[in-house]
Amino acid sequence: MLEAIQIFHREPGLQFLLRWAHVLVGIVWIGLLYYFNFVQVPSFAQMEGSARNNAIDKLASRALWWFRWAAAATLGFGILLLVDQRSLSSGGKLKTELVNGDYWKSSSGISIATGILLGVTMFLNVWLVIWPNQKTVIANARNVQAGGQADPTAADAGRRAALASRQNTIFSLPMLFFMIGTAHFFNGNLYDVTHSGDRAVYFIITAVIWAAFELNALGIIGGRAAGNLTNWIYENHWRAIGTGVVLVVVWYALWEIIF
Numbered sequence: 001m002l003e004a005i006q007i008f009h010r011e012p013g014l015q016f017l018l019r020w021a022h023v024l025v026g027i028v029w030i031g032l033l034y035y036f037n038f039v040q041v042p043s044f045a046q047m048e049g050s051a052r053n054n055a056i057d058k059l060a061s062r063a064l065w066w067f068r069w070a071a072a073a074t075l076g077f078g079i080l081l082l083v084d085q086r087s088l089s090s091g092g093k094l095k096t097e098l099v100n101g102d103y104w105k106s107s108s109g110i111s112i113a114t115g116i117l118l119g120v121t122m123f124l125n126v127w128l129v130i131w132p133n134q135k136t137v138i139a140n141a142r143n144v145q146a147g148g149q150a151d152p153t154a155a156d157a158g159r160r161a162a163l164a165s166r167q168n169t170i171f172s173l174p175m176l177f178f179m180i181g182t183a184h185f186f187n188g189n190l191y192d193v194t195h196s197g198d199r200a201v202y203f204i205i206t207a208v209i210w211a212a213f214e215l216n217a218l219g220i221i222g223g224r225a226a227g228n229l230t231n232w233i234y235e236n237h238w239r240a241i242g243t244g245v246v247l248v249v250v251w252y253a254l255w256e257i258i259f
Contacts, residue, residue: 022077029070037237053141071126111186115178122168129164133157166234167217173244191259
């Protein structure tokens with residue numbers, strides 16, 4: 001592992017290409033996430049059943065292929081970037097703080113750790129919730145078009161996928177805030193993160209926020225019914241966007257209060 005890291009350090013061009021690829025496939029992933037939530041779902045709601053089934057078969061299935069594999073590629077390139085994580089030591093030499101653990105105690109490390117938590121959760125939602133349930137929806141649409149009977153589980157599968165997708169939309173705003181902020185805001189001496197107790201409080205509150213939203217999206221807290229109060233934030237994309245903005249403000253306030 002150390003030899004691999006040293007090779008990365010000697011190849012700045014490779015470091016740049018990894019970051020470029022991570023951003024590129026991330027754009028594809030999040031772009032399709034926003035397409036699904038801002039364009040496809042509202043449009044499908046206005047279509048007749050036959051037109052919607054045809055669109056699910058021909059359009060949604062293809063978009064979901066790019067969506068899930070872009071998510072996987074984003075995570076993969078992100079892992080490679082973590083292997084390459086480094087900073088300048090006081091002596092001016094490059095060192096791999098990921099190896100000795102000091103990086104995760106810095107402002108940049110805390111920021112990227114928060115972004116990683118949200119990004120990995122979004123990836124897991126794609127592969128463990130959205131895609132498995134969308135397979136049921138797609139199979140049902142194709143079966144109905146072929147003259148078969150509708151699958152009675154398809155509606156619930158679609159609802160499960162929709163809740164997870166809306167939660168990913170919510171998480172995407174603070175996730176991007178921390179991913180971008182790691183290099184352009186949280187990388188200086190603006191915040192004093194040297195106290196382990198402060199860091200512990202921050203991560204405990206972060207874990208509570210993360211768990212509450214994710215468990216809610218999975219239907220564990222408030223169920224999946226549209227009329228439930230806890231699902232109000234998922235019922236249209238504007239509410240999801242607004243909730244994501246609120247989370248950005250909340251997390252920024254945590255930094256200002258705790259650090």
